[in-house]
Amino acid sequence: MSEFKSKLPHIGTSVFTVMSKMAAQYNAINLSQGFPNFPVAPELVENYEKVIKGDYHQYMPMPGAPRLLVEISQKIATHYGRIVNPEEEVLVTAGATQAIYTAIQAVIHRGDEAIVLDPSYDCYAPSVELAGGKPIHVNMQADFSVDWNKVEDAISAKTKLLIVNNPHNPGGTVFSEEDIQAIEQIMERHPHIFLLSDEVYEFIHFEEKHISMNTRKTILDRTFIVSSFGKTFHVTGWKIGYLVAPKYLMDEVKKIHQYIVFSVNSTSQMTLSNYLPQADLSQLGEFYQKKRDFFRGLMKNSRFELLDCQGTYFQVARYSEISNLGDVDFATEMTQKHGVAVIPVSGFNKDQHDDHLIRFCFAKDEETIIKATEKLCKI
Structure with a gap:
């Protein structure tokens, strides 16, 4: 048998x-993985029912359904x-993860470096490595803010890509205008690098408003922007997102996309084509802010220290008053002993550095949040 090398x-x-898996094994309330457990909008379901009965069951064009591409641009x-x-600057993808992977494959060559801000979503670095590149990890501050001087110090002649996530998972932070300007200045001083902006939680922001890289004209010619219908419309299982980039970059992305998935689920695309014009995305932040405030209010009598949460549907908490265990062991104990699964x-x-922090997902119905917080307040 030939030798296999991973x-x-x-x-x-x-x-x-x-x-x-542990949550299911111990019948714990799952506040770990980031998916909602409440129904999607009835109008979206109605649109899906109409589409599924129609003649939309064959391959869509490789870049996406023409109507959906137009609705995205709108x-x-x-x-x-x-x-x-x-037609030239938008690509429908099989979820945001595929958009991120494909963009990275398009720009990273063997020996190139990509800067990743930790804590980071777990698909960034492996995608860089699979392209033959080297991820350069730069730790964020304890409050999940970014020292941009530290980021710039990590840039070398080999750096090809800077990856940012805003609003930030798991931190729940949102870049300020000063943060965005710092990124623009870095890009200006280093014209050889590209920017990958992961904005899957773009409409889930609260007191601090999300500033999209779509609004920064000076760097759009070197920027990939990733969005997620799954996050926006609570349909994570549909695995559908999209990528926006200038034509010369998108041309390279499409070359790779066609050999990864070629095209994305037809019925989901047609459903979203019909639903997007009637969807009021401006209300999404308020919807999740109520859930955030409900969760935080019920946690007031707990011994967890809740950090600031300005976006996403995740709440980070410090548990130093409760335990000296490392966060992995504490999360395991939470699941097995106390019946609530966390991350x-x-x-x-x-570098696996441990600040004794765990992440809760509050994208749950009220009953689930009440049951979970009752358990958490007893710890």
Whole structure:
């Protein structure tokens, strides 16, 4: 038998899979993996029912359903004032993860470096490595803010890509205008690098408003922007998102996309084509802010220290008053002993540094939040 050599020898099962499996095994309330447990909009279901009965069951065009591409471009114009060419600058993808992976494959060559801000979503670094590149991890501050001088110090002649996530998972932070300007200045001083902006939680922001890279004209010619219908419309199982980039970059992305998935689920695309014009995305932040406030209000009598949460549907908490255990062991104990599954934040860090933080997902119905917080307040 020939020798087999792994391309990702250091990668095991993700912490999300481990904790969700443990939650099921111990019948714990699952506040770990980021998916809603409440119904999607009735109008979206009605549209899907009509589409599924229609003649939309064959391959869609490789870049996406033409109507959906137009609706996406209209959404971008409405919310960000940017005019994009739907045929040349937008690509429908099999979820945001595929958009991220494909963009990285398009720009990273063997020996190139990509800067990743930790804690980070777990698909960034492996995608860089699979392209033959090297991820350069830069730790964020303890409050999930970014020292941009530290980021710039990590840039070298080999750096090809800067990856940012805003609003930030797991931190729940939102970049300020000063943060955005710092990114623009870095891009200006280093014209050889590209920007990948992961904005899957773009409409889930609260007191601090999300500033999309779609609004920054000076760097759009070197920027990939990733969005997620799954996050926006609570349909994570549909695995559908999209990528926006200038034509010369998108041309390279499409070359790779066609050999990964070729095209994305036809019925989901047609449903979203019909639903997007009637969807009021401006209300999404308020919807999740109520859930955030409900969760935080019920946690007031707990011994957890809740950090600030300005976006996403995740709440990070410090548990130092409760236990000296490392966050992985504490999350395991939470699941097995106390019946609530959470995510240890160290799993988002390349160096696994442990600040005794865990992440809750509050994208749940009221009954689930009440039952979970009752357990959490007894710890």
